[in-house]
Amino acid sequence: MNTGLKGKAALICGASRGLGLACAEKLAGEGAKVILLSRNKDLLFERVSNLNNRGVEARFIPADLSVIEEIPAIAKKAEAFWGNVDILINNAGGPPSGPNLSFNADVWIHSFKQNFLSAEELTKLLIPAMAESGWGRIINLTSITVKQPVENLILSNSIRMAVTGWAKTLSLEFAAAGVTVNNIATGYTLTERINELAAVKAEQSGRDAEDVIEEMASKIPMKRMAEPEEIASAAAFLASDAASYITGVTLPVDGGYIAGV
Ligand SMILES: NC(=O)c1ccc[n+]([C@@H]2O[C@H](COP(=O)([O-])OP(=O)(O)OC[C@H]3O[C@@H](n4cnc5c(N)ncnc54)[C@H](OP(=O)(O)O)[C@@H]3O)[C@@H](O)[C@H]2O)c1
Known part of the structure; x- marks a missing residue:
């Protein structure tokens, strides 16, 4: 399959590890130039050095996506590397998990900034140039929570629905300009996020985190969690x-987890 990704410039958010890093690796493997963004500058430097050593054109932007005032500077930096950004993967750390009534307004606001507003603001700045060039891709990494609420994840269950509505609305406006806007409803995937979620559930139930992870996997029709590369393959396809x-x-991309047709 000719992916057409050779030479395209991609900004991948939340890319120092986990799903974002896997997406950066996958797109780079298809010949794209990649910009990795996250908060941890040292880790980004290491990741980008690895890519550069393999002949990949890669750069990084250290930034905290929950600080919305920084988004214009991020967009400017990204475009300064190679001109337009052709592909934007919106992604960041997940919101905290816990009992439904346990989150105060500050937590809701921080999660909304990190998991909705960052994507909305960054896209708003980068999509006009994509439309002008006649080609572009916005890919939002969301979650199975947009199809089926998950216990302990009221913040994700709520805020990611906003991403879904926003993305569909935007897709209509930019469809004729050659820019697509799509989401991946990510299923349980073996990254640090799973350890975070399992630790909270383990504490609530007095069990080992390992038991909790095993139980989560047993509820997936494929009886296993995804590897980050399996999510990245879907992102590369959509790009x-x-x-x-x-x-x-x-x-x-959930191993059959969502119980709907
Ligand atoms: N893994 C799963 O099973 C799963 C399932 C459904 C949905 N998801 C969602 O998919 C997203 C990625 O998951 P993951 O498993 O890759 O998580 P992860 O392993 O925790 O990685 C999160 C990435 O985002 C970066 N990040 C976190 N907060 C950030 C911020 N405020 N600004 C910029 N970068 C930030 C982290 O790097 P720094 O620490 O360097 O900033 C890291 O690179 C999360 O929103 C998660 O909730 C995951």
Whole structure:
């Protein structure tokens, strides 16, 4: 399959580890130039050095996506590397998990900034140039929580629905300009996020985190969690020319977890 990704410039958010890093590696493997963004400058430097040593054109931007005032500077920096950004992958750390009534307004506001506003603001700044060039991709990494609420994850269950509504609305406006806007409803995937979620559940129930992880996996029809590369493959597909007629969708990559048709 010709992905058409060679030479395209991609900004991947939340890319120092986990799903974002896997997406950066996958797009780079298809010949894209990649910009990795996250808060940890040292880790980003290490990741980008690894990519550069393998001949990949890679750069990094250290930034905290929950600080909305910084978003214009991020967009400017990203465009300064190679001109336009052709592909934007919106992604950041997940909101905290816990009992439904346990989060105060500050936590809700911080999560809304990190998991909704960052994507909305960054996209608003980068999508006009994509439309002008006649080609672009916005890919939002969300969660199975947009199709089926998950226990302990009221922040994700709520805020990611806003991303879904926003993305569909935007996809309609930019469809004719050759820019697609899609979401991935990520299922349980073996990254540090799973350890975070399992630790909270383990504390609540007095069990080992390992038991909790095993139990989570047992509820997935495939009886295993995803590898980050399996989510990244879907992102690379949505970024590719092969997905040129797909826009406004939420693609579950969940091993069959979502119990709906
Ligand atoms: N893993 C799963 O099973 C799963 C399932 C569904 C949805 N998701 C969601 O998918 C997203 C990524 O998950 P993951 O498993 O890759 O998580 P992860 O392993 O915790 O990685 C999160 C990444 O985001 C960066 N990050 C966190 N907060 C940030 C911020 N405020 N600004 C900029 N970068 C930030 C982190 O790097 P720094 O620390 O360097 O900033 C890291 O690179 C999360 O929102 C998660 O909730 C995950």
